[in-house]
C-alpha cells in the first residue's frame with residue numbers, strides 16, 4: 372500500500388479574480404470564459420504519485436463575495452498553504468489582498484503565495500513592483516499567471532507542493548536533531 376499524505380491548500384481573493392479558473396486549469400487543464408460564481412466552499416482533490424508516495428492535495432476555494440473576516444474559521448484552519456489571488460485588471464482586488472492575508476494569518480501559519488491573475492488581458496491596473504513588495508511583506512512568493520492560457524499555473528502549484536514538502540522535511544529534521 373503506498374503511503375498517503377494529504378495537504379490542504381486554500382485559495383482566497385475577491386469575487387471573479389479567477390480562483391476557480393486557476394484550480395480548474397491546474398486540476399483538469401480546462402478553462403471556461405463564462406463566469407459561474409462559486410457558492411459557499413468548494414473542495415477539489417488532486418492526487419500525485421511521487422516515488423512510492425501518494426500525495427493528496429485538497430484545494431479549498433471559496434466564494435469571493437464575502438469579506439475575509441466573514442469566512443468560516445474552519446476554512447482557514449490547518450491550511451498548509453494559502454494562495455491569495457488578485458486580478459491584474461482590477462485595482463481594488465489588489466487592495467484587498469492585505470485583508471485576505473491577515474485573515475489567513477490569524478488562523479494558521481501557512482506558506483503564502485500572492486498571485487496576479489489574468490496577465491493575458493494585457494491590461495495592468497496594478498503596479499507589478501508594488502505587488503512584489505506586498506509579497507515580501509508577507510514573506511510570500513509572487514507569481515504572475517493566466518488561468519486562461521495556462522501560463523505559470525503548473526509552476527505555481529508545483530512550487531506550493533515543493534514548499535510544503537520542504538517544510539515537512541525540515542520539521543522531521545528538527546525532531547531528530
Ligand SMILES: Nc1nc2c(ncn2[C@@H]2O[C@H](COP(=O)(O)OP(=O)(O)OP(=O)(O)O)[C@@H](O)[C@H]2O)c(=O)[nH]1
Nearest residue numbers: 386387388389390391392404406409435489518519
Ligand atoms: N482573461 C482571463 N479571464 C479569466 C482568467 N481567469 C478567470 N477569468 C474569467 O474571470 C471570470 C471569473 O472567474 P472565476 O474563476 O469564476 O472567479 P472566482 O474568483 O472563482 O469568482 P468567485 O467564485 O465568485 O469568487 C470568469 O469569466 C473567467 O472566465 C484569466 O486568466 N484570464
Ligand SMILES: [Mg+2]
Nearest residue numbers: 390391408409
Ligand atoms: Mg469561484
